[in-house]
Amino acid sequence: MSNINNQTQDLYSIELVQNLDHEDAATVSGGAALELYDGSNFRNQLVQTNNGTGNVGDRVNDRTTSIVVNEGVWRFYTDSQFQGVSADLGPGRYANIGLGIIPNDSITSFRRIG
Ligand SMILES: [Ca+2]
Numbered sequence: 001m002s003n004i005n006n007q008t009q010d011l012y013s014i015e016l017v018q019n020l021d022h023e024d025a026a027t028v029s030g031g032a033a034l035e036l037y038d039g040s041n042f043r044n045q046l047v048q049t050n051n052g053t054g055n056v057g058d059r060v061n062d063r064t065t066s067i068v069v070n071e072g073v074w075r076f077y078t079d080s081q082f083q084g085v086s087a088d089l090g091p092g093r094y095a096n097i098g099l100g101i102i103p104n105d106s107i108t109s110f111r112r113i114g
């Protein structure tokens with residue numbers, strides 16, 4: 001019985017996503033252009049967004065350790081208002097940005113550049 005119930009739920013979820021407009025569907029499926037995580041290997045999501053910001057705010061500031069770029073090229077900065085050390089990342093999954101990309105737990109602003 002539990003297998004049947006699981007299948008029913010999966011089908012319902014797929015139908016729900018298809019009924020949403022493109023932007024909402026992307027949010028439901030985790031498909032925003034950019035995703036920031038507090039932990040390495042994409043643990044503890046901080047933000048998923050399609051927009052840059054001059055200041056990520058206290059909840060997110062200096063916490064990012066891993067990043068998923070689903071779309072575009074983004075520039076990340078250690079200081080607010082696009083100042084400080086920066087690094088550019090195109091589409092890909094970056095499991096630990098502290099390993100040669102930009103210092104761990106430093107990102108304060110970011111914007112899409114391509
Ligand atoms: Ca972190």
Ligand SMILES: [Ca+2]
Binds near residue numbers: 079108
């Ligand atoms: Ca910072």
